[in-house]
Amino acid sequence: xxxxxxxxxxxxxxxxxxxxYKMKLxxxxxxxxxxxxxxxxxxxxxxxDVLYMDSYEDMLSDMEDGARVIGVxxxxxxxxxxxxxxxxxxxxxxxxxxxxxQPEQMDKVVHLETTVVDSxxxxxxxxxxxxxxAKKMVVQExxxxxxxxxxxxxxxxxxxxxxxxxxxxxxxxxxxxxxKGDDGxxxxxxxxxxxxxxxxxxxxxxxxxxxxEMQRDLIERxxxxxxxxxxxxxxxxxxxxxxxI
Numbered sequence: 001x002x003x004x005x006x007x008x009x010x011x012x013x014x015x016x017x018x019x020x021y022k023m024k025l026x027x028x029x030x031x032x033x034x035x036x037x038x039x040x041x042x043x044x045x046x047x048x049d050v051l052y053m054d055s056y057e058d059m060l061s062d063m064e065d066g067a068r069v070i071g072v073x074x075x076x077x078x079x080x081x082x083x084x085x086x087x088x089x090x091x092x093x094x095x096x097x098x099x100x101x102q103p104e105q106m107d108k109v110v111h112l113e114t115t116v117v118d119s120x121x122x123x124x125x126x127x128x129x130x131x132x133x134a135k136k137m138v139v140q141e142x143x144x145x146x147x148x149x150x151x152x153x154x155x156x157x158x159x160x161x162x163x164x165x166x167x168x169x170x171x172x173x174x175x176x177x178x179x180k181g182d183d184g185x186x187x188x189x190x191x192x193x194x195x196x197x198x199x200x201x202x203x204x205x206x207x208x209x210x211x212x213e214m215q216r217d218l219i220e221r222x223x224x225x226x227x228x229x230x231x232x233x234x235x236x237x238x239x240x241x242x243x244x245i
Contacts, residue, residue: 001025003070003133010074012123019075023133026071026082028063031056033079034071041116049185050151052175054084054114062086067113070130072121080121083130084113085138095147098189099169105145110138112148115157127160135164135194144194149174149187152212158188159228166190168225168235171216186212188225200241209235 004023009016026034035056042051063069065087072081088094089107096109112134117126135146146166150158162168169191176184207214209228215237219225223237 003137004129008121008124008126010120012121021075021080022073023129024071024073026069026079028060030071030079031060031063031069034059034069034082034084037079037082037118038114038116041118044119047153050154050157051116052114052149052185059084070133072126072130074121081115081117081126081130083115083127083134085134086111086113087143095149095189095191096145098172099147099191101145108142108144110134110143110146112146112161127157128164131161131164139194146192146194148190150190152186152188152210155209155233158209159230161190162225162228164192166192168215168219168237171212171219190225201238202241203239205237207235207237209233 002022002024006021008019008021010019011017035054038051038053042048042053045051059067059069067084067086070083070085071079074080088109088111090103094106094109095111096106101109112131115127115130148161148166150161152158152171167190168188170189172187172189173184174187174189203223205218205223207218210233215225215235218237221239223239225235226238227236228234229236
């Protein structure tokens, strides 16, 4: 299924090359390529905590249950970026439980899972392009809630997801293993309800995006991470007259 096409710049900060791209849904037959790209990007990350590695087996099982992978392919049909989205339903892994959503809303949740971009193609707004395509596709199918996690150490991913309307609702450890004694990785949990607008702010607090202790305290007191400023790297936390999930 074709979702879009256009032009992008390869090696934007060195020897720039103009290249065509196509964006489309990928089938299970290309999942190995997706995993290879994930591994390549992970291997070159200075801070490995910013990316939780999905296994081939978990992604395959999820795709068999309806999950989708939006791929961006270059002129040689090579996958250069992808966005993985899932539909957790009433499963306990639904992050709606992390932010206090009502059980009857769980079937309308979309997980915005992993997004990966080849370093040679960064700077082309591919995270945003794939998110816009994902939202358009699933809203037409009746889904209402978008939820994702972002590492507190990944400023640009946090900025990109928040400029698309998702708000910070929680800060928790995720992806841990009780059996291994692993507490998991710190993650912001962000959420957007496509059918509701949050109104009537009663208080505003400004925090540096990296000040996690302050932000945990604000969230516990009912504040929502509402807006992230790119230049100052300040996060606006807002409390509303009536808390709405």
